[in-house]
Amino acid sequence: METPLVEFFKALRGAGVNVSTAEAIEATQAAQILGYSDRNQLKSGLGLVLAKSLEDKSRFDQCFDQFFQFSKLDNLSEHQSQQELDQQGASAEDDPPPSLTERLQQLFNLPGGSSGPGGSGQPSMTQPQSPLGQLLLEGDNNALALAMAEAGREARVNEIQWMTQKGLYGRRMMQAMGLGELEQEMWTAEASDDSTQQQLGNALRTARDRLRADVKGFVEQQFVLQAAATGKKLREETMMSVRIEHLREFKDVKNLVQKMAKKLIATHSRRKKVLNRGMLDMRNTLRQSVPTGGIPFDVYWKKKRKDRPRIMALCDVSGSVSQVSRFLLMFLFSLNEVLPKVRAFAFSSNLGEVTDAFNELSVDEAIDYALDTYGKGSTDYGQSLADFTDLCMNDIDNRTTVIILGDGRNNYGDDRAELLKQIHLRSKKVIWLNPEAPMRWGTGDSEMLKYKAYCSNVAECNSLRQLERFIDRLLTHQ
Amino acid sequence: MPNNPSIETIQQGFEAQGYICNDAIALSVFLAQQLEKPILVEGPPGVGKTELAKTTASFLDYSLIRLQCYEGLDESKALYExxxxxxxxxxxxxxxxxxxxxxxxxxxxxxxxxxxxxxxxxxxxxFIEPRPLLKALNNPNGTVLLIDEIDKADHEFESFLLEMLSDFQISVPELGTIRAQKKPVVFLTSNNTRELSDALKRRCLHLYIPFPDIKLEQKIIQTRVPNVSENLRQQLVEFVHNLRELDLKKQPAISETIDWARSLMLLHADALNKELVTSTLNVLLKHEDDISQASNELNTLLKSSSK
Incomplete structure (x- = not known):
């Protein structure tokens, strides 16, 4: 098995491209068929096998370019093709960073002055003895990259987990490449009186510093490719289970919500046909009986399509509950593909419809608008329910699911639970999501127990995972 | 035809058939043959997805069997009856x-x-009436099977295709499993009206054909409509490219560029001017809104393409 490819698959998965084992095997076959000599060909070949959507393609391209920056060299068997590949790689980038060799050659020529790269004229300094020193000052780009990749493997850089481990792995790599010997030689050379020796010492010191920078770059690249994957997964796990009000600490929550929404869409995008046994489909049965001379061999039954739920979401946008509302709305409107008919209402002291805002603005802006417009004042569930019944009692029918998100804390006001009863009678379902734990329902000013009587379903909901599970259920049992 | 043509031969062969393609397309056909996998071709309408299958068929000298998908397509129409x-x-x-x-x-x-x-x-x-899929499996001389617009078919049909696509065999209860006599080259095309299932995608190579760049499109026009003067060809291709930059309902595709080039040729035009473009814009654009939008921007569009 070809290790670089396997590592590349790992990096790809980290970048968010789902690579199955079967696809990995195919990619390896494709790579064998195409060979490694043509970078562009390899790239589009692997892209054909591994990236299965337009999004994946761009991720793949990015990942490929990152991954095969210079660790690509250890994949190669032929020197000539390596150089071709280098040139192509360099020409593909707009601003190629000067390679280590180039820099070393510059450095080599500067103090030497008269000594040309051809090596004619008197040698300006003694040749280094340590293997690493020889390697560095020889200026063999390929050999150096190869050595670096090997050292990387020896130091197991691909197991790097945290950003802070960069220094550790960098040092290990330098050791593996033979830094000890090099430094020994450098120090001796610098301490000596001979000018050629001193020159060598200087050259070695500069070369070592350059190498250190390059090794650092190598480790960083490995970190981005390898550790980002595991780190990201860990972070996502945390985000899923942490209480929603703490989620502000995380930057990429939105991406996660979108990812979860996408998963839900994929699962629920199939409109399931339910066989409605008992109703004969006369038309179809007659039509299908024509080849058998009008004898209905096959009998067809009428099918019924499951309807997508029509959702009205009432969200408390006051205080602490507003965070949860934000995510519920974000979810519902990300699920446009499977939930085309969502109407959103925001309330605290009074209630208003915000569906238009969501249709016109981006989800973030719409949520901010809802919070600004309705988020002021103390919560009044009675008034809000009254507003809701005034606004759209007539639009509620037996296909409508009403979701209410709130803590049920009414500031000791009139709860008007009878309005909720009316809503319950007209609608298909009333679901109440409460961010508070069930233990606290009914304590203090919480009217939850009264409202609970008129809900088809009551659930605690204060983490993304609970939210996801709730929506999943909503889509399954409509 | 050689059994396993190389990428260059494929590209040249396609060119001889009048189908100009970039490396990625030729590579996908090459890999599909080597790995014996179907190719799922996606891209905006009119970039030559269906044409690719036709060209491959005539290049390999295989017969082309086409299965147009639509809602309600089922086994008896696709496989056998x-x-x-x-x-x-x-x-x-x-x-x-x-x-x-x-x-x-x-x-x-x-x-x-x-x-x-x-x-x-x-x-x-x-007593069996073979439909496209069975025909493709039974042909000993090799076929190119084109399953067109798979996104229009139902989910059920998509799942039904899985056996066919991964093993090139299908099961008929009364006859048993029917294996391909010679594995067909399969193309599936999709306009992305809905997301295809992962299971299907996993079994295919995924080729995305974007709109071509100016150079490639000029070459395509040159091959397809050879009588258009070079000056006009440059102008019209650049005009179409500028047009694609606009926010249009339906962007003009290659097939529309070709049609436009043909109509301009019939009008004996040798350079673009405003009247000519206004009167022929309906060849390129298929929506009233798009036409009026483009008409408003006509001056700038023409200026930048006639440089």
Missing amino acids: WKYSKQLLYTQILKDKLGDLLKGTHDLAESVGRLHEFGDIFYSED
């Missing part, structure tokens, strides 16, 4: 024969036993 009327007719004709056959039997069990000796005569290959 029993010839009911033929079966009925034969039983009617053979009725008398049966009497002869069963002569000398004493009881029912014996008669049935004798009938069993003849096997499933009425459910044999003679």
